Amino acid sequence: MNKAELVEAVQKALGEDATKRSAEDALSAVLDSISGALKAGQKVQIIGFGTFDVKNRAARMGRNPKTGEAMQIAASKSVGFKASSTLKGAL
Known part of the structure; x- marks a missing residue:
């Protein structure tokens, strides 16, 4: 599964009201939070x-x-x- 497929899966999990853009933003926020914490040594x-x-x-x-x-x-x-x-x- 690549990032585009993951965005589609998140969009489906969020429901009909979710846009592809909102799903991509949500995924990016999670990944950025994880990488930021790791950069800080956490x-x-x-x-x-x-x-x-x-x-x-x-x-x-x-x-x-x-x-x-x-x-x-x-x-x-x-x-x-x-x-x-x-x-x-x-x-």
Whole structure:
């Protein structure tokens, strides 16, 4: 499912009175709120769905796959998601 399909699903869930624009605005507001909280270093927990959090990766040594020489991989941050037991059970 891509963003356009998700907007259509939200529009259908909101009912006949909802426009595609209002559904897109609602989805954008939710996604912006989640990304804003993650940028601030906060954890976002949605009961019945799952938890988004920021994972810190330490700097480490790696190998260049082309040449085989050792190289330093910089520290980085990434987003983690852990599905709730309710969501896991629904699958």
